Structures are given as C-alpha cells and as structure tokens.
Amino acid sequence: MGRASARPLTRREKVERKEKALLSAARALFLERGYDGVRTADLAKRVQISEGSIYSYFKNKSELMQGVVVDFWREIAEGAHAAIAAGDPPMEQLHDLAVYHLATVIDNFDFLDLTFSLRRAGEDIIVSRDDVRTYTSVFDEIMNRAIDRGDLASGTVIWLVRDTFYGTLEYSARTILGRSTKSSTDMNLVVDNLLEQIRRMYGANAQSQVNSQSPNEAITQRLERIAETFEVTIEQFKRQNS
Amino acid sequence: MGRASARPLTRREKVERKEKALLSAARALFLERGYDGVRTADLAKRVQISEGSIYSYFKNKSELMQGVVVDFWREIAEGAHAAIAAGDPPMEQLHDLAVYHLATVIDNFDFLDLTFSLRRAGEDIIVSRDDVRTYTSVFDEIMNRAIDRGDLASGTVIWLVRDTFYGTLEYSARTILGRSTKSSTDMNLVVDNLLEQIRRMYGANAQSQVNSQSPNEAITQRLERIAETFEVTIEQFKRQNS
Amino acid sequence: MGRASARPLTRREKVERKEKALLSAARALFLERGYDGVRTADLAKRVQISEGSIYSYFKNKSELMQGVVVDFWREIAEGAHAAIAAGDPPMEQLHDLAVYHLATVIDNFDFLDLTFSLRRAGEDIIVSRDDVRTYTSVFDEIMNRAIDRGDLASGTVIWLVRDTFYGTLEYSARTILGRSTKSSTDMNLVVDNLLEQIRRMYGANAQSQVNSQSPNEAITQRLERIAETFEVTIEQFKRQNS
Amino acid sequence: MGRASARPLTRREKVERKEKALLSAARALFLERGYDGVRTADLAKRVQISEGSIYSYFKNKSELMQGVVVDFWREIAEGAHAAIAAGDPPMEQLHDLAVYHLATVIDNFDFLDLTFSLRRAGEDIIVSRDDVRTYTSVFDEIMNRAIDRGDLASGTVIWLVRDTFYGTLEYSARTILGRSTKSSTDMNLVVDNLLEQIRRMYGANAQSQVNSQSPNEAITQRLERIAETFEVTIEQFKRQNS
C-alpha cells in the first residue's frame, strides 16, 4: 500500500522506513499486551521481516522499547507546542493546552499507564523522567508569562497549579474513558471548569479580594519557610544527639 | 518456631492463613518486580510451601494476582472509612480523606502504577475498574452530604469535583515523590490548597463572597497545622531525651 | 538394563544417578564434538529427560561441562594412586605410573586434547590447572622418595624429569595412536625405554657405571614383560574356549 | 592510504593478497577465541571487506580455517629448516632444532592446543595429522644422518627418540609457560638436559657400554617382533573362532 513515489528510495530512507514501521508496530503491541507481552516473533511478523532482522535495527528488545517511549513523548511534546497559538494571551494558551492534553491523554491513556509502570518491569529501567519533564515545561512557560503579565497573582506557587492542572485532566480522562461515549461536551466542561478554578484561585483580576488574598498567601509561605527551617534544624539537632 | 497458640488451628483457619500469606507475599513480589517478575518459585519459597501447593489455593497465577489487587483496594477503602470521623462536618471529612488519600498514594505509588497497567495478552485481563469505584464512593457520600447540608452549592457536579480531588492528589503524590524529601509541609500545603479551591469554586456562598473570608480561614488553618507540626516534633524530641 | 536391586532407589540416589548419567553423556558428546558441539538438546535426548530438566541438576551448560572435566581428572588421579603398589620401591612405582599414564592417555587422548583447549573457548574458562596438578603430584611424591632412598642422584631437578616423563609418554601416545594397531608391545617399549633413560641420566650411580648392568637388566625386564603378555593372552584364549 | 607501489597489482596478486590477509586475520581471531569464537563478521571487519566477499575466497568458514592451520604448519616447518645450519654435525643440528622447537612451541602454545582439539561435529573435521608429519620429518633426517655417521648407535629406534624429543620439549613448554618468567636459562637447561639424555642413551661414543648394549637392544627387538607375530596370529585365530 502507498508506494506512489517515482524515485526509488535511497538506502537511508529504506532503513528509516523500516525503523519507523518497527517502532510503530512495537507501540501497537506494547499497547495491546504490555512490555512483557511484546514478542519479537509477533513484531517480526507484523512488519513482515524475519525475527533476526529486528536486531539489525535495534540492539535489543529493550532498546527498541526505549525508542517507542521516547518517540511517543517527543510526538506529544511537539503536539503541545503546536496546539497553543504563539501570540495568544497566556490564559487562552492554558485553555488550549488543557484541551490538547485532555484529548491526548484520552487517546493514549493505555500508553501512559503502561509507560509509568515500566520503571519496575524487570532488569532494565526504561522511561526517563526527563521525557515527561520536557513535556510539562510547556505548562511552566505559560504560567511564568501569565504571572509576569499580571494575569495571575505574583505569589502563585507554580507546582501546586501544575499538579491540579495535569492531575485533574488525567483523572478526568479516566472518568470520561469510563463512560461509553466520549462526549466533547464533557471534555469542554472539564476544561472550562478547571480554568475557572485556576482563575478564581490564582487570578490577579478577581476584583478586590485577590489583592487581599495574595499578601496572606505570601504570609503563609513565609510561615512555611520558617516551619521548614525549624524542621531541618530540629532534625540536625536530633542527628547530633544520636 | 512460632507455634505459640494453645488451640490447634482448624483446617479452615489453616487454609485462610496460608491464603493470606500467599497473597501478602505475592503483593510484595508484585511491588518489587511487576507482574511478569513474580515467579511462582519465589512465591513458594517465601511462604515456605511447595510450588505445587500454590495451586491448591489458587487456580493459577493470574487468579492469585487478581486476589492481590482486590485485597489491596479493600484495605485502602476500609482505611478511608476509618480516616474520617463519623460526626464531623463534611468539609472536614473531605479534608481528612484528602490527607489519607495523599498519604496512601505516596506510600503505595508503585502498586497503583503497576495496577493500572495490568492488561495482559489474550488469556487474562486482571484489574477491574470496580475495585477503584468502591473506593471512591466514600468521596461521593461526603459530597452528597455537603450539598444536602448546604455547605456546597446545590448545582455542584460531583464527578467534576471528584476528578479534581483525586487527580490533584495523585499528581501531587508524583510531584512529592519526585523530590528527595517527602516533607509533611508539602503534603499539608497540597491538601489545604485543594480544599480551598473546592470551597471557592463550589462553596454555597461562592458566587458573591468567595474570597471575603476564605483567605483568613486559609491562613488560620495553615497556622494551626504548622503549630501542630511543631508540637508533634517537639514531643518526639522530648520523648527521645527522656 | 541392570535394574536388578529389589529396594527402590531413594531420592538422593536417583538424583545422583541422573547426575552421573548426565555427566557421562556430556563427556561422550564432548569427546565426539568438542565443547561448542555439545547441544543441550542432544544431551537431554541421550539421557531421556527433557531439556529443561538439565537445569535442575546443573545451573548451566558451562557448569555441567566443568563437572565433566573435574570428574575426569578425579577419576584418573584415583586410578594413578591405585596403579602403584604401596610398598614397592620408587622406581618400580614409577614404572607402574608410566604404564598407567600411557594407557590412560591413549584411552582418553581426545579428552585431554579437548580439555587443554578449553582455556580459550569463549567467555567462561573451565579447566583449572589444579585438577592437573593434583594428578602430577603422584609423580613428585615418588621422585622425592627415590631421591631420599638414594635411588636417584640427590641433585636431580624434579621438574626436568617430570617434563620428560609426562612429555615422552604423551607424545608417544600420539605416535601409538597414529598407528593402526595399538600394540601393548609398543607401550612396554616406550615405558622401559623411558625408565632406562631416567636411570641413566639421574641414577645415583650414573656417572661411573651407568651402562654396566642396565642393558642386561633392560633385556630381562623386557623378556619378563613379553612372557607376561603371552600368559595373559593365552589365558584369555583358554577362557573363551571353555 | 597505502597506495605506494608504482606498478598496479595484477588481479592475481590482488586476490592472493586478500587471501593472505584473510588467513592472517583468521589466525589471530582463532588464537583469541578458538574455532567457534571466530565470527565471519569480525573477520570481514578486520580485513576491511564485506562479509559476503569472504565466500569469494573460501568456500566456507571451515575451509578457511583449514587454510589457517595448513599455513601455520608450513611456516614453522620452513622455520625449522632455516634454524639448522646446513653443514653442521647432526647433534649440533639437533640442538638447534630443539632450541627452535621449544621457542616456537612457547610462542604458539595456544595455537597448538587449539589445533589438536579441532574435531568438530559431523560436517567438518579439520586438522590432518599430515601437517604435523611434514614438520617432524626434519627431525628424522637429522637422526638418520647421525646414525649413518656413527654419532648415534645403529640400533637406535628413531620414533622412540622422536617421542622423547618432541614430548619433552612440548611438556617443558607447558611448564615454562606456567611460570611467570620465561627465563632463557630454563630453556637452555631443558635443551641441554634433553640432548645429554639422548647422547647417554643412544650415543655411539659412550665408551664401551654402547657396544655391549646395542646387541642386546637388537635381541630385544627381535624378540619383540616374534611377540608381535604371536599376538597377531593369536588375534586372527580368535576372530576365526568367534
């Protein structure tokens, strides 16, 4: 299917094509059956090559699966960047990111679940936290811009918002997937609700109150710092006495 | 060694005891090595029975692992019920549930990760979503009561709140685990912030005055909690020095 | 064949029997095809067990082959001790050891060749020099006694004699094997010649009169040996005809 | 790189050069890893040709390895001829041959070990004893000349001397290699000791005794012939009766 181009493929292209075919078949199998469920024999059959040939493209089953995961994260990270319009105000970008993320998570829910469980599977650790970090950095950039512009309160603790943002979306994905119909109404509802929540909690332009709240928040944070200092000091003190 | 009890165990008791030992050893191994990493041989060795005997208690490995997962969820569901004081106002129960859930997720993060990724090749699918449902019903009960009492707005869409509640907590668990120190301050911060968010978004008096008293309330709660931390720490310290 | 004993075998005995069968089949295959030529599949077939069962008895193909080699050396070391009569004068013991060694080397030539080449074969080194050392220590003991008794010159450098002793015998084995008929006459010739050489070179009275009596002695010994050969052959012949 | 020679190589020369490079690389790999350790892929890489091209020069791996062994023996046979000065008296030539052989064996010990163990499964047996025979003919020539000249007793049984000669040297090589330092003193000691042994045992000019011994030796040999005749006769007789 689809051998349209007149020019015959160069060797390099052929290799890349096979590599991609392998990667995509591996991803499919990974989704169907989990890491240990992927059999090199099945893989070879799907890509129509011999089992031995797999090892011309990847050193290992392990490295092949690495490739699958890395590819996946690169893809959705690129998707995230593409999803937000460059010139838009941060809160609108945040909205678009939420929509994109929710859709992506719904579409790839199994993959994500599987991915996170790879850490334990057997001898070889596979997913690196970095792959995920690169992805979530998009969020952080938006947040920083929102705070800089004064759209969000200056005292906003980014990681708290991030946890709510991704956490809510991912859990909602589960909820939505649990239903028979994946209504876009539900998805919109989730996103709007989430954005509203963030605005109410951290928005700078929430009338008067925001002003009165931020300082308090600042105070709270200062107190926390003091508390932490205390904890650390006491622990050091304990260690010295043991 | 260890045959202390005067009355010899009945056959039924003996069977149950072995079954439990098997389940608990299987859980440990599951955590250490993932589903495919659990070897019946290791299992038998840990429980001090023969490999063949496993099949007297469970039809096969798959059903044994089923049992592990079901047991786990029953346990934490019971824990959730125990964590909330019966007579307390709903919002306080919600707070306690959040604390319990966050702690539980942190303690059993690997297990949960593993659990959700348990879809295996053809033969045997393992985790049912129902196990989780039973657990989250605690939340729904609290919410319904809160709405009935007028603590939360009557229009509140419970599943939306639920997604934010569990989603935020679980994602935060990941964040907290990612750090080197699992400070209880962070955990409190996450919970308080989450509760505050829910109050602002769905509180009965949310529309008009959301912000008027919340900040102060939040500060007060935070201070109380810090005080508690101090008290606990200092008391431990005293105990060590006495 | 040969399951005569009334008493059923204990478990321990059965295991040992299988282990021995495995070891002996492995030795045969090793001789036929060399280390890399031994296939676990063939091995299993010969011993009438499943391939997997091999691994109940030995951790590895490698460890199994280890066992083969160690066993072999233990056997021939025991044979060497048994071959020399305890009370005999050293030079007679040396003679018996030579006869035993030559016969052993001829019978196991391939094995020895193979054994020495194992050092390089692949990743896992197998034969230890110690196995050989234990064996050659029999020679050293005899030599020391011969020197102590004054049968051999006190200045004799044992390792030089040892090299000639084993070297000559082993090379002669090659020569004898190269011929179509492995005549025992040749074997006797080699041994007598070797012993005579040692006597002439290292005999206590070597300097002055080395040659005065040796030739006669040599002839006498040769004749005795030929007589022996006849007697044995004729006796066998009688037995067959009775 | 390396296109120095003015005249371009003829096709024939090019082929021979590649063949030699292949052979030499194969020998190196054979030494490093043993027969089964030689991979055609490694070989191709070392000689800078493609894997497939090997099969233009040699029918298969087995024949290539044949070539390696044959080449090796031809080389050291040539070395042996070169090592002995043409006009020298036989016993001096024997001394030089001993020195050469000991050094060669020490330098190529692994190769020799490996060589002798080359009997492989069904398909391909590799080393022929003839390769060795060509080499040892040098020794026989010297011996014959020594006997003709009267340097050694006329009754001397050449193969017995040959076995002692090569056997002692090869076993000594093992001994010397077993030590950390390959002292030339040890090597000289071995050679001198060996030569002295041969002189004492077979030397014609060993005063009076030699004369008195040779006849006895002759008698012994005659008796042996008779014995052998007997053995053969008896064996034939047995066969007829079975």
Next chain:
DNA sequence: CATGAATGAGAGTTCATTCAT
C-alpha cells in the same frame, strides 16, 4: 567480483503447570 541486508534455523535458558508419589 563486491556488497551487506536479510534470512531462519537453532542455540541456551526460563517457568507456569502437572502429576506420580
């Protein structure tokens, strides 16, 4: 002649499950 990707048989090893004791 040269290439090197593709092959595919076959290697050693693992492990859930069975079954005679």
Next chain:
DNA sequence: TATGAATGAACTCTCATTCAT
C-alpha cells in the same frame, strides 16, 4: 492435601550463509 521433579513450549538472541543489487 502436599510435594517438587519433570515437563516442554516459548522466549530472546546469534550467526553462517545467500542473493539481489
């Protein structure tokens, strides 16, 4: 019911050899 030796199918990976280019 308990045992644990035996099973054997299935696994990942290797490598000499081929053949279209």
